[in-house]
Structures are given as structure tokens and as C-alpha cells.
Amino acid sequence: MKVDNKYKGLVIKKFNEFYLVELNQNENLEFNKKFLCKIKKSINFRNQLVFVGDEVILYQIDLKSNRAVIESLVKRNNLLERPSVANISNIYVICSVEDPKLNLSQVNRFLISAEKLGVEVSLVLSKCDLITEQKRLFLIDKFKNWGYKAITLNLNNPDNFKHLLTQLKKKKCSIFMGPSGVGKTTLLNKIIPGLDNTTAPVSIKIKRGKNTTRNVELFSLSSKSYIVDTPGFNMQSLQIDFRELPLLYPEIYQQVVNEGINCKFRNCLHIDDEGCNLNKSFERYSFYREMVESSKSHYCLIQGD
Ligand SMILES: Nc1nc2c(ncn2[C@@H]2O[C@H](COP(=O)(O)OP(=O)(O)OP(=O)(O)O)[C@@H](O)[C@H]2O)c(=O)[nH]1
Ligand SMILES: [Mg+2]
Ligand SMILES: [Zn+2]
Known part of the structure; x- marks a missing residue:
């Protein structure tokens, strides 16, 4: 049985050229809300241009096989590059204090x-x-100096997880990276009832x-709140225009924006x-200085000067 209507849905998983799309939770539908979809053939956006977190319009909805076709992509608010996820409202950078050991340079790059x-x-x-x-x-104090309330x-301590869940439910779409x-998946298994995704000990x-x-x-x-689990990766490759960097360090932008410090040169x-x-x-x-230097040499290479 096919449905004639078009529906808006959210891409919740992507495998090769297939997308698992969940229809809007608020719609009063009497059928299963998850559909395995491909992108309409005549569409001139390539497969990889639809990501988890994207909102899409579905048509040719087949209730028997739970399949449908993605007709178009709704304009997105933002796109995280690595891992590729669209429409994120909050990022939770997760690092362990031991096993694997905390690596400050790595924490810095993730942040x-x-x-x-x-x-x-x-x-x-x-x-x-x-x-x-x-x-x-000691670590809470250290990261406070980095501009973060860790x-x-x-x-x-189950209360830790309860507090975090309460916080996450107030956000639209958070990502664990x-x-x-x-322990990203372990954390997710703890806060979502019934979820039992695979976790594995550290080598x-x-x-x-x-x-x-x-x-x-x-x-x-909840119907208004989502969370994204991602595969972990150890090296965060960064390609950032060095002129952007002062705005990415709270220690710097707080001085510039809140305290209004003025350097002689604009864009100092x-x-x-x-x-x-x-x-x-x-x-x-x-870390900041090193990042500016390496981003500058990379930028110059691209610019060819
Ligand atoms: N001691 C301790 N171990 C934990 C904690 N959280 C997770 N672990 C263990 O750490 C290991 C890795 O956990 P995962 O949840 O698979 O880690 P992940 O971040 O999802 O890893 P990837 O999927 O590879 O990115 C598992 O053996 C967990 O049992 C914790 O709070 N304390
Ligand atoms: Mg995991
Ligand atoms: Zn300056």
C-alpha cells in the first residue's frame, strides 16, 4: 500500500546509499514511522550530500515494505564536518580521564x-x-581556566548520568564526540532506556x-530532543583559517568581547x-600559538604564497 502524501522526516542513520528516516514524531500517524529510503534518482544532489540530522521530504511511501524515496532536502542550519552530522544544537566533547589517558593536546583539538x-x-x-x-x-579547575565547566x-554514581540526561532533554540535537x-556509547546506553548498543574494552x-x-x-x-552517537577517532585533523582561531578560544574571546581589550592592530x-x-x-x-603557526603555513600553502 502506498501513501500519496509527502511527509517531512529526519535522517537518523545512513548506510551506503540508504538512509533510515523517521517521520515527524508530532504527526498523528497510524503507521510505522521509520522508513528505509533512497534519494530520488533525478535529483542532482549526490548521495553524500544528505547526512544524519538532515530533514528531508519523503514521497512514494510504501507502508508494506516500509520504504520511501527522499524527494528533497530541507535547508539545514549547520553541518559538522567530521563526523558529518547536520543541524546540531549542542556539542558534547567527551574525553576519559584514564583508559585511554587524558591527552591535553587532543582535548584542545576536539574543543x-x-x-x-x-x-x-x-x-x-x-x-x-x-x-x-x-x-x-584538579581537572575541573584546569578546564575552568580553559573556559569550560567540565x-x-x-x-x-548514577546521579551524574541523571543530571546530564536532564540537561540533554532541554537541547534540540546534541552530539557526543x-x-x-x-565511553560515548556506554553513556548513551545508560541514559536511553532499553538501548544496548555495542561497547568494547580499550585495547x-x-x-x-x-x-x-x-x-x-x-x-x-523525547519528541523534541535528540542525541547523536558517533564513531570515535583519535586524531582531529583541523583545517581552520588562522584568522578564525582567536574566536575559538574562550580565554581570548572573553578578553576581547567581554573585557573589551584593544590591540593596536585590528585583526591582531x-x-x-x-x-x-x-x-x-x-x-x-x-597550544593557541602552535595552532596559529601551523594553520598559517597550511593556509599559505593553499593560497600559494
Ligand atoms: N571505568 C569506567 N569504564 C568505562 C566508563 N565508561 C565506559 N567505560 C568502558 O570503556 C570501554 C569503552 O566504552 P565505549 O562506550 O565502547 O566507548 P566509545 O567512546 O563508544 O568508543 P568508540 O565506539 O570506539 O568510539 C568499555 O569497556 C566501557 O565499559 C566509565 O565511566 N568508567
Ligand atoms: Mg561507541
Ligand atoms: Zn592582540
Whole structure:
């Protein structure tokens, strides 16, 4: 049986040229709401241009086989590049404090690539059951200086997860991103009743996660709230225009925007001291400087000068 109407749906998973699309939860439909779809052949956007998180219009809806065709793509608000997810409202960068060990340079890179999207970014420190309370407080203080109020999770403290879930339910579409093995899927299994997605211990030999989650997948927390699990990856490759970087470090933009510091040159990169009024005594300044230098050389290579 086919339905003549067109419906708006949300792409919740993508496999090769297929998309799993869920129809709008608020629509009062008496049929199954998840459809396996392909993109209309005559459409001149290529397959890879539809991503998890995209809203699409479905037609040729077949209720017997639960298949449909994607007719068009609704304009998206934003697109995270790696992993590719559309229409994100909040990014949760998740890093473990142990197993795998916390790597500050890696945390920095994840935060910067998250900030680049221009949405609210939060930092979650998982596996706090593996460190002392003293170390946990030390880390909270450290990341406060980085401009983040770190959320800490302890497997033995269910309240941690309850608080995070309450927060997530207030957001539209949050994404968990971070290295492999830090516990992104474990966290999701804890907060979504009945979910039992695959998790795996960190490799003893290489001390890294085993890339257990293979697909980006979106889960609903309520009819208005979604969460995306992503495959972990360890190196966050960054291709950022160096002129953007000062805006991606809270320690810098707070001085510029909130405290109104004025450097001699507009677009000051806060690297050379001449006429620069930025207070550079913050922990991440060396990371910032390195990032500007490498982004500059990369940028120059692209520009050919
Ligand atoms: N001690 C401790 N172990 C945890 C915690 N959270 C997760 N783990 C363990 O860490 C391992 C990796 O967890 P996963 O949830 O598979 O990690 P992931 O981030 O989804 O990894 P990828 O899918 O590879 O990106 C599993 O053995 C979990 O049981 C935690 O809070 N404390
Ligand atoms: Mg996973
Ligand atoms: Zn400056």
C-alpha cells in the first residue's frame, strides 16, 4: 500500500546509499514511522550530500515494505564536518580521564573543531571512577581556566548520568564526540532506556579504543530532543583559517568581547607583542600559538604564497 502524501522526516542513520528516516514524531500517524529510503534518482544532489540530522521530504511511501524515496532536502542550519552530522544544537566533547589517558593536546583539538561550528560546546570527563577525588577537582579547575565547566562522570554514581540526561532533554540535537574508547556509547546506553548498543574494552596493547561504533546514529530522548552517537577517532585533523582561531578560544574571546581589550592592530592574532594587549598568561596560550603557526603555513600553502 502506498501513501500519496509527502511527509517531512529526519535522517537518523545512513548506510551506503540508504538512509533510515523517521517521520515527524508530532504527526498523528497510524503507521510505522521509520522508513528505509533512497534519494530520488533525478535529483542532482549526490548521495553524500544528505547526512544524519538532515530533514528531508519523503514521497512514494510504501507502508508494506516500509520504504520511501527522499524527494528533497530541507535547508539545514549547520553541518559538522567530521563526523558529518547536520543541524546540531549542542556539542558534547567527551574525553576519559584514564583508559585511554587524558591527552591535553587532543582535548584542545576536539574543543577547537567543535567551537568552529558556532554552537554551544560542553566538555565531559568520563571514567572519573578511575581517579581520586583530588585529581577530579584538579581537572575541573584546569578546564575552568580553559573556559569550560567540565561535567564529570563516575560509573558508580548514577546521579551524574541523571543530571546530564536532564540537561540533554532541554537541547534540540546534541552530539557526543571524542576519541575511541572514552565511553560515548556506554553513556548513551545508560541514559536511553532499553538501548544496548555495542561497547568494547580499550585495547590493552595499544591503549586506545577499538573503534567499536561504526556509524553515526541519532536517537530520540523525547519528541523534541535528540542525541547523536558517533564513531570515535583519535586524531582531529583541523583545517581552520588562522584568522578564525582567536574566536575559538574562550580565554581570548572573553578578553576581547567581554573585557573589551584593544590591540593596536585590528585583526591582531595576539602572537607578536607589538601593540598587543592580550593577557597571554593562560594555560592554552602555547597550544593557541602552535595552532596559529601551523594553520598559517597550511593556509599559505593553499593560497600559494
Ligand atoms: N571505568 C569506567 N569504564 C568505562 C566508563 N565508561 C565506559 N567505560 C568502558 O570503556 C570501554 C569503552 O566504552 P565505549 O562506550 O565502547 O566507548 P566509545 O567512546 O563508544 O568508543 P568508540 O565506539 O570506539 O568510539 C568499555 O569497556 C566501557 O565499559 C566509565 O565511566 N568508567
Ligand atoms: Mg561507541
Ligand atoms: Zn592582540
